[in-house]
Structure formats: C-alpha cells, structure tokens
Amino acid sequence: MAYSEKVLDHYNNPRNVGALPKDDPTVGTGVVGAPECGDVMKLQIRVNADGVIEDARFKTFGCGSAIASSSLATEWVKGKTVDEAATIRNTDIVQELNLPPIKIHCSVLAEDAIRAALADYKRKNAALQGTTP
Amino acid sequence: MTPNLPIYMDNHATTAVDPRVLAAMLPWFTTKFGNAASRTHSFGREAEEAVDKARDQVARALGASSAKEIVFTSGATESNNLGIKGAAHMLREQGDHIVTICTEHKAVLDSCMALEREGFRVTFLPVDNQGLVSAAQIEAALTEQTILVAVMAVNNEIGVVQPLEQIGAMCHARGVLFFCDAAQGLGKVPLDVEAMHIDLCAVTAHKIYGPKGVGALYVRRKAPRVRLEAMIHGGGHERGLRSGTLAVPLLVALGEAAELAVAEMPAESARIGALRERLHGGLTAQLEHVYLNGHPTLRTPGNLNCSFAYVEGESLLMGIHDVAVSSGSACTSASLEPSYVLKALGVDDELAHTSIRFGIGRFNTEAEIDYTIGRVVEVVNRLRDMSPLWEMVQEGIDLKSVQWTGH
Numbered sequence: 001m002a003y004s005e006k007v008l009d010h011y012n013n014p015r016n017v018g019a020l021p022k023d024d025p026t027v028g029t030g031v032v033g034a035p036e037c038g039d040v041m042k043l044q045i046r047v048n049a050d051g052v053i054e055d056a057r058f059k060t061f062g063c064g065s066a067i068a069s070s071s072l073a074t075e076w077v078k079g080k081t082v083d084e085a086a087t088i089r090n091t092d093i094v095q096e097l098n099l100p101p102i103k104i105h106c107s108v109l110a111e112d113a114i115r116a117a118l119a120d121y122k123r124k125n126a127a128l129q130g131t132t133p
Numbered sequence: 134m135t136p137n138l139p140i141y142m143d144n145h146a147t148t149a150v151d152p153r154v155l156a157a158m159l160p161w162f163t164t165k166f167g168n169a170a171s172r173t174h175s176f177g178r179e180a181e182e183a184v185d186k187a188r189d190q191v192a193r194a195l196g197a198s199s200a201k202e203i204v205f206t207s208g209a210t211e212s213n214n215l216g217i218k219g220a221a222h223m224l225r226e227q228g229d230h231i232v233t234i235c236t237e238h239k240a241v242l243d244s245c246m247a248l249e250r251e252g253f254r255v256t257f258l259p260v261d262n263q264g265l266v267s268a269a270q271i272e273a274a275l276t277e278q279t280i281l282v283a284v285m286a287v288n289n290e291i292g293v294v295q296p297l298e299q300i301g302a303m304c305h306a307r308g309v310l311f312f313c314d315a316a317q318g319l320g321k322v323p324l325d326v327e328a329m330h331i332d333l334c335a336v337t338a339h340k341i342y343g344p345k346g347v348g349a350l351y352v353r354r355k356a357p358r359v360r361l362e363a364m365i366h367g368g369g370h371e372r373g374l375r376s377g378t379l380a381v382p383l384l385v386a387l388g389e390a391a392e393l394a395v396a397e398m399p400a401e402s403a404r405i406g407a408l409r410e411r412l413h414g415g416l417t418a419q420l421e422h423v424y425l426n427g428h429p430t431l432r433t434p435g436n437l438n439c440s441f442a443y444v445e446g447e448s449l450l451m452g453i454h455d456v457a458v459s460s461g462s463a464c465t466s467a468s469l470e471p472s473y474v475l476k477a478l479g480v481d482d483e484l485a486h487t488s489i490r491f492g493i494g495r496f497n498t499e500a501e502i503d504y505t506i507g508r509v510v511e512v513v514n515r516l517r518d519m520s521p522l523w524e525m526v527q528e529g530i531d532l533k534s535v536q537w538t539g540h
C-alpha cells in the first residue's frame with residue numbers, strides 16, 4: 001500500500017487526538033465501526049453558545065487511512081457550525097487525502113463519525129431544552 | 134548500535150539469496166549455458182551433470198531414497214498443483230475423496246477446490262486453537278473413497294509444525310496417499326519422506342535462500358509407486374511429468390540452497406530460535422495484551438505471530454515502516470477479510486486485525502531484533518494512546534458488551 005503524502009502526514013502528526021468529557025452537554029460524541037471489522041472511530045465535538053464547533057477530538061482503531069480520515073475530519077469540523085459540519089462528505093475526504101478505492105470505506109466511517117457526533121450533540125440539546133420549561 | 138535500515142523480517146514471504154547459492158548458480162547463466170537435454174555436445178552434458186547433482190542434493194535434503202523421485206518445477210505452487218491434481222486424476226477410478234485442512238496455503242486449497250468442480254469431494258478439516266491437526270482426526274475423516282490426504286509441514290502464517298510422522302504412518306496403514314506441502318518446512322524442521330511416509334512433497338527455493346521461480350516435487354517410486362497425470366505437456370522432460378527446458382542455473386541454486394539449509398539447520402535453528410525468544414520476550418516484557426497465535430513450542434524457530442490488542446495491524450506496519458513484517462489484518466489484504474488461518478484457530482476477528490507476523494531468518498542479527506522491539510513498543514504505545522478501544526478497556530468497559538454500529 002503506497003500512502004499519499006497527506007495520509008502519512010496525518011498518520012505521523014495526527015491532529016486533535018484525545019477525548020472531551022462525554023457527559024458535558026456541549027459535547028457531542030460519535031462512535032462508529034466495530035472491532036471485528038478492524039475499524040472503530042470515536043469523534044467528539046464541543047459546540048459553543050453560537051452553535052459553532054470550537055473544538056474536536058478523535059481516537060481511531062483502524063488503518064493509516066482511517067486515522068488520517070478522522071484526523072482530517074476533526075480539522076474540518078472546527079470553526080464550522082453544526083449545520084455546516086453536516087455537509088462534509090466522505091468524497092471530500094477521499095479527494096483531500098488521495099485515498100485509493102480500497103480505502104474509501106475509511107472515509108465513509110469518518111463521515112459517519114461526524115454525523116454521529118452531531119446527532120449526539122443535538123439529542124442532548126433537545127433533551128436539555130425539554131427540561132427547561 | 135543501530136542496524137542498517139530497513140530491516141527485512143518477513144522471511145516466510147521470501148528470503149534473500151544466500152551469496153553461496155548465487156555464486157553456485159552464476160556460471161550456469163554465462164559460460165555454461167547449455168541445454169541439459171543436448172546430449173550431443175559438452176555444453177549439454179555439463180548442464181545435465183549439474184542438473185543430476187542438484188537432483189541428488191534435493192533428494193538427500195528430503196531423505197528420498199532415489200534422485201529419480203525428484204521432479205523440478207517452477208515452485209511450490211506448481212508442485213502443489215501437480216501433486217494434488219496429478220494424483221487425483223490418476224486415482225479417479227479408485228476414489229473421489231480428498232482430506233486436507235483449512236489452514237493450508239491457497240495453492241493447496243484452490244487445487245482442491247478445482248478438483249471439487251470436477252466432481253471430487255474434499256473434506257477441509259478444522260485445526261485446534263493452536264493450529265494443529267491430529268492423525269486420529271484425519272483418520273476419522275477417511276472413507277472407502279479417500280485417495281489422498283494433504284497436510285502441510287509448516288504453516289506459513291503461524292509456523293506450527295504438523296505431526297507428519299503420525300499422519301504419514303496412519304495414511305500408509307490405510308492405503309491412502311500422503312501429500313505434504315513442505316515449502317515452509319525444508320531447512321526449518323527435520324524432514325524425511327521415508328520416516329514420515331510422505332508420498333508427495335512440495336518444496337520451493339525462495340524460502341530457503343534460493344531464487345524465486347524454482348521448486349521441486351518429490352514423487353515416491355516405491356512402496357507405493359505413485360503415478361501422476363502431467364499438467365504441462367511437451368518435450369517429455371522430467372519423465373514426462375513436467376515438460377519444458379530445464380532452468381539449469383535455478384536448479385543448481387535450488388540444489389545448493391537445499392543442501393545448505395539441511396546442513397546448517399541445527400546451528401541455524403538454535404541461533405534463530407534464540408533471536409525469536411529475545412523478540413518475544415522483549416515485546417511481552419514491555420507491552421501488555423500481546424497474544425501469541427499458534428502453538429507455543431511446536432513451531433519453527435523463526436516464526437513469531439502475535440496480536441497487539443487494540444492496535445490495528447496495518448497502522449502498526451505503517452508505524453514500523455523500516456522493519457518489514459506482515460499482518461493478518463483485513464486492512465492489508467485485497468479482500469478486506471482478516472487472515473483465514475487465524476480465523477481457523479478461533480482467533481477473534483478483532484484480534485486477527487491486530488496480528489503481526491515476524492519471520493526471522495538467516496541474515497537477521499541481534500541488533501535488528503533489539504531495534505525491532507524498540508520500534509514496535511514505541512508505535513504500539515503511540516497507537517494505543519489514540520485507540521478508542523484501548524481507552525474503553527482502560528475505563529473498564531467490556532468491549533463485548535458494547536453495541537457496535539459495525540457492518
């Protein structure tokens with residue numbers, strides 16, 4: 001497997017590795033994939049009062065392309081609003097990282113992780129609003 | 134001391150040609166280039182003599198009683214095809230059933246499947262959780278229709294050594310031919326076609342420090358006399374079993390490599406075995422959750438196959454890019470399926486994805502082992518720090534209890 005420069009860069013210097021407190025109401029957490037499939041991604045976002053993602057973190061169990069896809073995803077969601085972040089497509093990731101066809105599913109997982117994190121954040125916030133009459 | 138980089142530690146995939154082997158083969162390309170079938174002049178005769186010597190060397194390495202029992206081929210894939218399909222076709226009248234094991238090399242499995250498409254029936258036996266099959270297990274699978282048993286000497290992924298002597302003795306007692314793919318066994322473990330009752334045995338030069346593209350098939354001529362149907366027809370070379378002008382330099386190299394491999398096996402096994410223990414010991418001393426795949430002792434000295442839980446294999450390979458090893462992870466395979474060998478051992482898919490195969494060989498040094506330990510430990514720790522699974526395990530979460538969104 002020949003890796004693109006960008007995949008190597010993200011693999012060697014992953015951006016935003018780590019964790020945010022998952023019980024914090026301003027944090028959305030998405031965990032996608034399965035250990036039996038060889039890939040699990042956890043992506044977290046912290047959203048400020050203006051609905052802007054001000055921080056993001058990831059942890060990934062998967063190949064170099066999966067690590068690079070999730071690292072890139074955290075870079076891209078930062079500074080975007082929740083709605084803007086929802087428009088990130090796996091094809092954008094494929095293009096940016098120059099992923100070969102066999103690694104496309106790694107980018108799909110990253111898109112899924114973003115969506116799952118956004119959904120978690122929205123669910124928490126709807127619940128919060130629901131509790132304040 | 135930092136060794137020269139990159140380090141090659143994938144000696145199950147292939148090996149470097151030993152300089153002694155190279156020296157032996159070189160003259161047969163240039164000054165001594167005759168066709169071994171040209172009996173009318175000295176060029177041909179000296180080539181024929183060289184081929185005779187190589188045949189003798191291979192026969193001796195396998196414990197064959199006659200050099201006439203050696204058929205030269207292009208490698209173990211061809212030897213496996215010729216041995217299995219050739220014998221099955223010849224014995225079709227006697228029976229249509231073959232017994233093999235599911236951890237065989239693809240060249241054996243696919244040859245058997247090709248025979249299935251022709252109407253033969255094949256039993257693919259499971260192995261135990263250490264990769265072994267027993268003679269009793271095979272015997273229980275035999276029927277009146279069984280003509281052939283195919284069991285490899287040494288597995289190419291986990292290095293486990295099958296009980297060939299017991300299997301061979303049982304096959305001969307039951308009047309069934311015993312085929313053995315010994316591509317990974319020659320020079321690594323004692324092999325003796327007589328003592329082990331092997332009727333057909335496949336070997337290849339590039340696993341024993343010889344060149345790629347040459348191998349041999351041992352075909353027993355006495356008790357029983359094994360007959361094969363040829364696959365490649367032509368000028369009638371190799372007693373009609375494998376036509377085609379003999380690749381004299383390659384055969385010379387195979388002969389030399391086989392002789393060296395067997396002569397040096399005792400000393401080499403001790404040295405390589407010590408390196409393997411150093412590697413395994415070093416890794417497990419510094420890392421937790423490292424699991425050995427395959428039998429702990431019934432394996433070749435140079436094989437170490439282990440799973441580094443919570444770290445996907447391809448990402449680990451990427452991190453230790455200056456050490457050449459391989460992984461059973463799906464991510465490294467074109468099929469995106471984890472290793473079928475590890476699966477057959479009952480290794481969880483999750484752990485199969487984290488497996489690494491180290492293949493230590495003749496040219497590896499202690500300094501290389503120490504460097505490898507350092508690299509693997511560093512990269513595994515780095516990747517575990519970014520593994521969501523590792524994080525969950527540290528938090529005390531049982532991964533089996535998690536609802537995954539996986540496919």
Ligand SMILES: Cc1ncc(COP(=O)(O)O)c(C=O)c1O
Nearest residue numbers: 208209210238289314316317337
């Ligand atoms: C067990 C086993 N059988 C067969 C083969 C095929 O050998 P060759 O590459 O000579 O065709 C290999 C090596 O790839 C092997 O490890």
Ligand code: FES
Nearest residue numbers: 039062063106464
């Ligand atoms: S995670 Fe398996 S190919 Fe990327």
